[in-house]
Amino acid sequence: MNDVETRREPTPADIRRWRQYLADELAEAAVYRDLAARRAGEERAILLSLAEAEGRHEAHWRRLLGDQVGPKKNGALRTRMLGFLARRFGSVFVLALAQRAESRSPYNKDHDATGAMAADESIHEEVVRGLAARGRKRLSGSFRAAVFGVNDGLVSNLALVLGIGATGVPAATILFTGLAGLLAGALSMGAGEYVSVRSQRELLEASSPTPTEKSVLTRLDLEANELTLVYRARGMSPEKAELHAKQVLRTAEVATNPFEAADTRAVMPTVDEHEAIGTGIGAASSSFCFFASGALLPVLPYLFGMSGLPAIALATVLVGIALLATGAVVGLLSGGPPLRRALRQLAIGLAAAGVTYLLGLAFGTTLA
Template sequence: MSTNQPTPAQIKRWRGYLANEQAEAAAYRDLARRRSGEEQEILLTLADAEHRHADYWIEKLGVHAENPPKPDIKTRLLGFLARRFGSVFTLALMQSAEARSPYDNDADASRQISADERIHAEVIRGLASRGRENMSGNFRAAVFGINDGLVSNLALVMGVMATGVSAQIVLITGISGLLSGALSMAAGEYISVRSQTELLDASLPDPKAREALHSLDVESNELELVYRARGMSEEEAQAKATRVFNKITQQKRIGDNVLGSTEAQSAGSARSAAAFSFFAFAIGAFLPIIPYVFGMSGLAGAVVSLILVGISLMATGATTGLLSGKPPGIRAIRQLSIGYGAALVTYVLGLLFGLIL
């Protein structure tokens, strides 16, 4: 470690690092309080690591470490979310923050600290992935259903309005689009989930096959074929079948894991997913027609509709960005661009139809 006196610029930068490390340690501890078991232990270990990093900057700063400044805005936001919510969204934001470590291009930071931050990002990625997997499929259906309703009905309303028809016709068209789209979404979600469940059921072992194991010819070892059919090599299948037969011989019984669990993997409730999709799409599709419900028409109605939908599109885009661990701002702008792009295309087509008719 260099014995030279740090420059004012270095002191300012290091004090910022110190403040952020201390705030991140506190955020990890706040998250840990909302969890238990292994996840809590992992988060507390990360908090200890952030404290070690803070100690590194305290040592380098010496007397300048006293009264560090406030953390940067992003770190303060993470701390607020960790204290108030502790959800998968907070973990996703922390994953993104850890991946953009400022230490990679800073010669004053030790290689160990830089490496730690990279590994922390992967640890948080793993914890966030658990949360995404455990997150209700109904929640995801709601987010994507709202987005579909926003885009499709906005495009429909803008296209019809551009033809020059009355506000009443625009409203009727928007309501028709709401109902038809919501019903279509619900039906599609129901069929999708039911089909997935049936496919999973078809892959499960027949419970009656387990009863036949006691009567199998050990010499022929037909059980080996079951394991080979499931992708094992001949040697692996033979070894596993032998272990099963030995267990039957020694214990005169067989456990539930011989042929696999008979419980189907959960594909979610088809009816529940359909209901969520219906109402989510309906909510999204209702927003573009709100100004027409209240009697607005023409340019004023279109502007209000675009504003309402634009805000909602950015919100759903940011939400999906958080769920995927990506920067929410970029996803919000992308979602807005897609929605407005679709509306622009149908508006231009509506103008053309209006001129032709």
């Protein structure tokens, strides 16, 4: 039994705090059950186990409260919002938010919580981090291209529009310049992404063993045993390569696919699965569309007939909001603080656009 149960009578402040902890544990357990409802297999079992652990914490606060549990309270607002998202989406974004929520547990500093409860919360953060990492790996290369494509479109076209707008040219010129920048940039991004992904896949294919090579095993010179050279080339020491080659030649099951034996994989560099997923066409299409959608925002004021400083101000505000959103998304996906990443994205984007605006003022005419 924990010594917190034998201490002095709880104060009204203690009762209020314990009731809030109880409400939060109930809400967190519901989040994990909601996430589990949208999954199957091992991930579902892990999430349900987390919900059970929150249930043990709930029981601790009920024991301390005794007959002073009182009416049911709502959990913290962020936990309720997390539950709302879990019931409707259950995506890697929700897991990333749950990971951050677990990292903010107050139990380490609260003497009314047991040491085991504080340790549980730390472990829960790592468990949710692992589940979120699974989700991040399942994200395709096309999604990666989308996030960075829209960001590039926002920054590059805002810089172009502000730079040209600061020279004082007519609004129609700015509009057509912005649309040309949108199309040129989107085509360039799409083509570059296609070439990048195709080249990457071709490099991976070139490093993969050919399936026809297993047919030569029966014709190998057992004395020379050049199969050892294969494993030495893949990182094994000469002694281990020779031993493994002999095992391969003796074992029919392994010999059917010797170039993918477990020991060989163990010494080969690990391929970045997230980078390897996706097709050239998919990544190019995603990059094109999202760059174009980002690049469209800076020209929207001019499409609706605005000009001069009001158009520049509105374009900057629209792009600023979008930069905050993409920065927060990148922060969630990377497991970092969303607000900090959002502000960093905003600062970098507006700084780049500000440079071109100042150049436009320096070399242009008076602002229209």
